[in-house]
Amino acid sequence: MSQFILCVLLSLSTLSAFGQTGRIIRVEDSATHDPIIGATIRTPASVKPVTGAVTDVKGVAIMPSTPASVTALTVSAVGYETESFSLPAGNDTLVFQLHSQDESLDEVTVTSTRTNSRIEDLPIKVEVLGQEDMDEESAVVPGNVSSILGDISIIHVQRTSAVNGNQAIRMQGLDPKYTQILRDGLPLYEGFSGNLGVLQIPPLDLKQIEVVKGSVSTLYGGGAIGGMINIVSKSPHSETPEFTALLNHSNLKETNLNAYYSQRYGKTGLTLFTGYTYQKAVDVTGDGFTDSPGIKQFNFHPKFFWNPTDHTKLDIGYAFTTENRTGGYLPALEGTEPGSYKNVTDLQRHTVDFNASHNTSETNALSFKGAVSTFHRQNTDYQKLSDGRQSSVYLEANDLARFGKHQLIVGVNLTVEAFRKNPDSTRLVDYTYNTVGGFVQDDWQVGEKVAIQAGLRFDHHNTFGNFLLPRLSVKFKPSDPWTIRLSVGTGYKTPNLFVNQTPGALNVSLIFPRLLPIDVSTVKAERSVGTNIDIAYSKTFESGFSVQVDQALYYTVVNSPVVSAFSSLSSNLGAYTQLTNAPYNIFSVGTDTYVRLEYKAYELYFGYNHTLARRNGPTDNTYLPLAPQDKFSTTVAWENDHFRFGVEASYVGTQYLYNNQKVPNYTFFAAAAEYHYNDHWRLVLNGENIFNVKQANYETVVLGANPTVQPTFRPIWAPLEGRIVNLALKFTL
Missing domain, CATH: 2.40.170.20 (TonB-dependent receptor, beta-barrel domain)
Structure with missing residues (x-):
């Protein structure tokens, strides 16, 4: 009921904005580019008073004039992720694209490919442990990511020391040195600094882990012979x-x-x-x-x-x-x-x-x-x-x-x-x-x-x-x-x-x-x-x-x-x-x-x-x-x-x-x-x-x-x- 009242008030503010100086904003689906009807556009909650508008059947709204201190607008709609968009200078028509919640849950974007492509579009095979896996692992084994990696059948986590707990990762049966490990696409665990790397990465602040099977030498160098993580x-x-x-x-x-x-x-x-x-x-x-x-x-x-x-x-x-x-x-x-x-x-x-x-x-x-x-x-x-x-x-x-x-x-x-x-x-x-x-x-x-x-x-x-x-x-x-x-x-x-x-x-x-x-x-x-x-x-x-x-x-x-x-x-x-x-x-x-x-x-x-x-x-x-x-x-x-x-x-x-x-x-x-x-x-x-x-x-x-x-x-x-x-x-x- 409170959401309905908010939409009515925002709609009235949109109607009252006609004839005033405002910004024309179109809100559309990021994948289909179809207009999103009933999307709410508003100024940040930190700026008082909050003003806003609601999109019509064409996905268009006229946003009332905002103070100079407002540099971004928040856009929300049922079935879509709420997102914040910067507000550039000028009065040009703006187009804001929202990502559907289903898309955010089902589609996985692989960052290690440099093209940020969806996992199903890639010519190479990538297995992704996603946000849900990270959320679960952060409570099950919160100290490091070696446990969740060991759950994948092609990966074998090998302990290398009888007394100090050191571990290494094998892929495709090859020695651990043939698996390349990256953090956010960067090779941080090489040489002298590499032996303890995986043991010092807790899963709580991780979005996902991308496992590429086989050689991926073009983008990251020759070390990824058995695979890359x-x-x-x-x-x-x-x-x-x-x-x-x-x-x-x-x-x-x-x-x-x-x-x-x-x-x-x-x-x-x-x-x-x-x-x-x-x-x-x-x-x-x-x-x-x-x-x-x-x-x-x-x-x-x-x-x-x-x-x-x-x-x-x-x-x-x-x-x-x-x-x-x-x-x-x-x-x-x-x-x-x-x-x-x-x-x-x-x-x-x-x-x-x-x-x-x-x-x-x-x-x-x-x-x-x-x-x-x-x-x-x-x-x-x-x-x-x-x-x-x-x-x-x-x-x-x-x-x-x-x-x-x-x-x-x-x-x-x-x-x-x-x-x-x-x-x-x-x-x-x-x-x-x-x-x-x-x-x-x-x-x-x-x-x-x-x-x-x-x-x-x-x-x-x-x-x-x-x-x-x-x-x-x-x-x-x-x-x-x-x-x-x-x-x-x-x-x-x-x-x-x-x-x-x-x-x-x-x-x-x-x-x-x-x-x-x-x-x-x-x-x-x-x-x-x-x-x-x-x-x-x-x-x-x-x-x-x-x-x-x-x-x-x-x-x-x-x-x-x-x-x-x-x-x-x-x-x-x-x-x-x-x-x-x-x-x-x-x-x-x-x-x-x-x-x-x-x-x-x-x-x-x-x-x-x-x-x-x-x-x-x-x-x-x-x-x-x-x-x-x-x-x-x-x-x-x-x-x-x-x-x-x-x-x-x-x-x-x-x-x-x-x-x-x-x-x-x-x-x-x-x-x-x-x-x-x-x-x-x-x-x-x-x-x-x-x-x-x-x-x-x-x-x-x-x-x-x-x-x-x-x-x-x-x-x-x-x-x-x-x-x-x-x-x-x-x-x-």
């Missing part, structure tokens, strides 16, 4: 403030306190995330060593937005992370046995990033973006200190032009990675790598059923030379529910001491005190070729039942992979480690099946990945270590107005260590129950690994003649920390 931050959409606070505690003595704020102020906007994690070191198995490390972590991430005109946008952000992570022999951490083994890491990360775009016309857009970051880490391992700092720069300029059935993007970028060693016990040396690259990509909509994406990149690396990377993707839509995609791409990976990778042989160590500098005269970059085929079926029936089925096939070859090997030199910790080109190639071939069914309050997801990844050489044809050949993932969920229940299960099978040594298969179960009240409060009870599967059930993880002082650790192929139960309370305003 782009983690996208939220942006402010409304002048109504959004605030979310979350408190979480788990049986592993982990406590998370996170908060997020977002609001638009006319032409400007702000998002702000801050979070603190405190976790005590816990020995789950009783062997005296930490299966869950001690963590003290603080994140602070403000981001500012400015839209001076409808054609120009600018955002600039700052991210700060500080963390202390401790693991090892628990009495040593508690101070009762000071000479025993411990692994302690202190780090700080500062990043400033920006993204500016300007539409020079309706068919052309210029963009300039970049990031500058510093990363300082001190690590004490086996009573040896490593201390270094990395400064990184990424700058990119590109031009997107639309003409006819083509979208052509041309760009250049610069990547700088500078490592400086502080006095410590390692043999590392300072280095500066820089890569200058240029790329061109054409998205050609050949017809209603065929689209082609062709790209070419040229990179020059100051140490490892030149690289030319062609790529081709084709999308074919034989009928409405069916889509077929085929991609072929090339890539490269330059040698780097600090990237996550599997050692070339058993017991080869990657700890910093054992690493030798790279011999750039003998070690060369890796090169790859990969192809992906994807067949998808998607249909929603009149009953409301929807089904999505996706079947992918992929094949990748990596030539002369760089691996860690024993050196002839030795120290008191054993043989040093050096990087070298392996005398074999690596190939990965596999299938990935994805099924999602939705009907009313029910949702079912099923994924199966089968990957055969192995070495291919004259004397070595073993399987790649720690790359499961079979992974099942399934989720069943039910939701009503106040409750949501979900059960997840995953099976990891046919996994090998070194020399084709097979390890046991295991099944992982999780369950969550959520109660939400008044759209403001959510209470979530979550259980991960509820049947308490852990590697210690099968074998002793810590070895050595004197393990409390000089331990050695088995390769990690299963969970270590066992069952995790957490309770989270989330408040949203």
Whole structure:
């Protein structure tokens, strides 16, 4: 009733405005450009008195004259997102476009493609974990995004340390270094700063995560050989403030306190995330060593937005992370046995990033973006200190032009990675790598059923030379529910001491005190070729039942992979480690099946990945270590107005260590129950690994003649920390 009275009053104000000086405004649907009848146009609530108008049958309203202090108008309509539009000088007719609520919910825009295309229009296959997934994960596992990534069948989250909780991400069975991770389209987690990146990204201020399967070398460089993951931050959409606070505690003595704020102020906007994690070191198995490390972590991430005109946008952000992570022999951490083994890491990360775009016309857009970051880490391992700092720069300029059935993007970028060693016990040396690259990509909509994406990149690396990377993707839509995609791409990976990778042989160590500098005269970059085929079926029936089925096939070859090997030199910790080109190639071939069914309050997801990844050489044809050949993932969920229940299960099978040594298969179960009240409060009870599967059930993880002082650790192929139960309370305003 109150809305009806408001519309009547605004209509009367519109009628009284005839004959007065006013602005003619047309409001239309952003997709169909049809007029929107009964849309309300008003001045911001902060300006008194509020004036406004309501559109007629032609979607047109005459807005009364407004004070000079009014620089924006708010437009709302039933079935559409409420939006704010800047008010330019002059009395020209204005056209405001609203996005329907159904469109905002159902259509997913992929930012990592540079064209901001809808996911269904892309010639390459992209899987998107959207806003709903982020909202759920922020309460289920609020500390970082590794859990939600592990739910995808083609991704395997591999723990790389027995005591400090480090994790890495595998795609298509390949080593973690072949997966490129971006934050808002920027490569922030490379080199020395890359090992802990995913563990420091909480999901509360994220909009979505885009997973691109296979090589995407044209736009982002050669490192995305197995795939690419782009983690996208939220942006402010409304002048109504959004605030979310979350408190979480788990049986592993982990406590998370996170908060997020977002609001638009006319032409400007702000998002702000801050979070603190405190976790005590816990020995789950009783062997005296930490299966869950001690963590003290603080994140602070403000981001500012400015839209001076409808054609120009600018955002600039700052991210700060500080963390202390401790693991090892628990009495040593508690101070009762000071000479025993411990692994302690202190780090700080500062990043400033920006993204500016300007539409020079309706068919052309210029963009300039970049990031500058510093990363300082001190690590004490086996009573040896490593201390270094990395400064990184990424700058990119590109031009997107639309003409006819083509979208052509041309760009250049610069990547700088500078490592400086502080006095410590390692043999590392300072280095500066820089890569200058240029790329061109054409998205050609050949017809209603065929689209082609062709790209070419040229990179020059100051140490490892030149690289030319062609790529081709084709999308074919034989009928409405069916889509077929085929991609072929090339890539490269330059040698780097600090990237996550599997050692070339058993017991080869990657700890910093054992690493030798790279011999750039003998070690060369890796090169790859990969192809992906994807067949998808998607249909929603009149009953409301929807089904999505996706079947992918992929094949990748990596030539002369760089691996860690024993050196002839030795120290008191054993043989040093050096990087070298392996005398074999690596190939990965596999299938990935994805099924999602939705009907009313029910949702079912099923994924199966089968990957055969192995070495291919004259004397070595073993399987790649720690790359499961079979992974099942399934989720069943039910939701009503106040409750949501979900059960997840995953099976990891046919996994090998070194020399084709097979390890046991295991099944992982999780369950969550959520109660939400008044759209403001959510209470979530979550259980991960509820049947308490852990590697210690099968074998002793810590070895050595004197393990409390000089331990050695088995390769990690299963969970270590066992069952995790957490309770989270989330408040949203």
